[in-house]
Amino acid sequence: MRAHLTRRYMFSASHRLHSDLMSDAENVSTYGKCNNPHGHGHNYALEVTVSGPVAEQTGMVCNLVDLDEFVQHEILDRFDHQNLNTLPEFVRSVPTTENLCIAIYDILQRGFRHAHLEKVRFEETMMNSFEYAGGREPAK
Amino acid sequence: MVYLTRKAEFSASHYYHNPQLSAQENARIFGKCNNPHGHGHNYTLEVTVKGSVDPRSGFVVDLKQLKDVLHREVLDAMDHRFLNKEVPEFLTRIPTTENIAIAVWQRLAPELQHAQLHRVRVYETPDLFVDFYGEA
Numbered sequence: 652m653r654a655h656l657t658r659r660y661m662f663s664a665s666h667r668l669h670s671d672l673m674s675d676a677e678n679v680s681t682y683g684k685c686n687n688p689h690g691h692g693h694n695y696a697l698e699v700t701v702s703g704p705v706a707e708q709t710g711m712v713c714n715l716v717d718l719d720e721f722v723q724h725e726i727l728d729r730f731d732h733q734n735l736n737t738l739p740e741f742v743r744s745v746p747t748t749e750n751l752c753i754a755i756y757d758i759l760q761r762g763f764r765h766a767h768l769e770k771v772r773f774e775e776t777m778m779n780s781f782e783y784a785g786g787r788e789p790a791k
Numbered sequence: 792m793v794y795l796t797r798k799a800e801f802s803a804s805h806y807y808h809n810p811q812l813s814a815q816e817n818a819r820i821f822g823k824c825n826n827p828h829g830h831g832h833n834y835t836l837e838v839t840v841k842g843s844v845d846p847r848s849g850f851v852v853d854l855k856q857l858k859d860v861l862h863r864e865v866l867d868a869m870d871h872r873f874l875n876k877e878v879p880e881f882l883t884r885i886p887t888t889e890n891i892a893i894a895v896w897q898r899l900a901p902e903l904q905h906a907q908l909h910r911v912r913v914y915e916t917p918d919l920f921v922d923f924y925g926e927a
Contacts, residue, residue, distance in 0.1 A: 653926040654889045659918040700922075705893065708809055709820055710885030715919070716822065790924065 655769055655790060656712045657700040660722055662731035665692035666746040690734060695751070696774040697726070699759060700789075701766035713766035721763050726755060748775040752783035760785065794909060795851045796839045799861055801870035804829040805886040808875075829873055835914040836865065836895060840906035852906035864898040888915045892923035900925065 668685040669678050678686045685691070699722060703712045729738070735746035740754040756771045770784035782789050806829045807821035817825050824830070838861060842851045868878055874886035880894040892913045900908050914920040 652893055652923070654892055655922040655924075656889065657920050657922070705887075705889040708811070710807070710887035710890045712889055712921075714820065790922070 652705055653702060654705050654712050655700055655702040656766070657698050658715065658718055658722070660697045660699070660727060661694060662697065662727050663692060663694050664730055664733050664735050665690045666735040666741075667691070668745055668747060670745050690736070693775050695748075697722075697755065698772040698774075699755075700769040700772070701763070702769045702790075703766040717765045718763070721759075721765075725758050725762055748773050748779070748781045749783075752781050756783050756785060792841050793844055793851045794839055794841045795854075795857075795906070796837050797854065797857050797861065799836045799838070799866060800833060801836065801866050802831060802833050803869050803872050803874050804831040805874040805881070806830065807885050807887065809885060829875070832915050834869075834891070836861075837910075837912040837914075838895070838899065838908070839910040839912070840903065841909040842906040845905075852903070856904065857906075860899060860902045864902055865895050868898075888913050888919065888921040889923075892921045896923050896925055 666685075667688065667690040668682040669688075670681070673681060699718065701713060701718065705712060735741055735751065738746075740746075741750065744750045752771050752773050755773075756768070759768050759771065768785070770782055770789040772780060772782045772789075774780045784790075806826055807824040808817050808827065809820075812820070838857070840852050840857065844851055869891075872878060874881045874891070876882075878886070878894070880886075880897075881890070884890045884894075892911045895913065896908060896911045899911070908925065911923045912920055
């Protein structure tokens with residue numbers, strides 16, 4: 652039987668929302684406070700949902716140790732306490748939480764082999780959250 | 792279609808062990824969770840049902856009925872229990888969060904009238920939860 656497993660992680664990072672495709676005035680009107688040239692930060696909550704058949708031998712969709720190790724090495728070690736604008740993922744895109752969702756989804760999709768990736772969900776603050784399921788409708 | 796979610800909590804102990812594997816394999820796969828004396832969690836359960844709104848009552852489901860079924864079929868059986876030893880499903884299946892979600896679904900689905908079970912979500916901790924949608 653197929654189940655969905657979700658694990659929640661935290662990291663803190665700074666960013667500045669600024670698009671080179673817009674004028675300074677447009678950037679200010681689009682991004683407001685988030686356009687502050689010195690940047691600002693968030694405590695991001697990241698939820699990773701994977702799915703798969705529950706293995707009879709282990710009772711698991713995947714071993715949490717494998718998921719935790721992958722996320723620690725490939726995501727938290729690279730993103731925690733960093734300025735997102737300086738990371739290669741955001742050389743050509745603005746580090747909005749939408750783009751962060753897509754970047755993290757792509758890292759998991761490329762490298763995590765122990766279960767099927769369903770979706771990535773981010774809470775940037777307690778008041779807003781974002782989900783990306785590789786262009787599919789996320790299961791609710 | 793309207794979705795309704797009812798939340799409940801229960802506390803239970805468990806450990807992970809597959810008798811078909813060697814002691815070393817069990818320790819390697821399950822780590823700390825393999826301690827035979829068990830350990831415990833405060834589980835949070837979310838049961839989501841779906842259905843059309845009954846024009847007479849304005850309900851998708853009678854919440855009292857859902858609550859009664861939830862108590863009788865799940866909470867009375869699992870709350871303050873050692874899952875491996877006291878819940879029949881887990882005499883033969885490892886009581887992982889995945890298998891708990893499946894067991895809750897299998898206990899509730901035949902008992903619900905009118906509304907259809909949509910999702911069972913079981914939180915083992917605030918950082919880990921499993922969703923089961925009844926998929927084969």
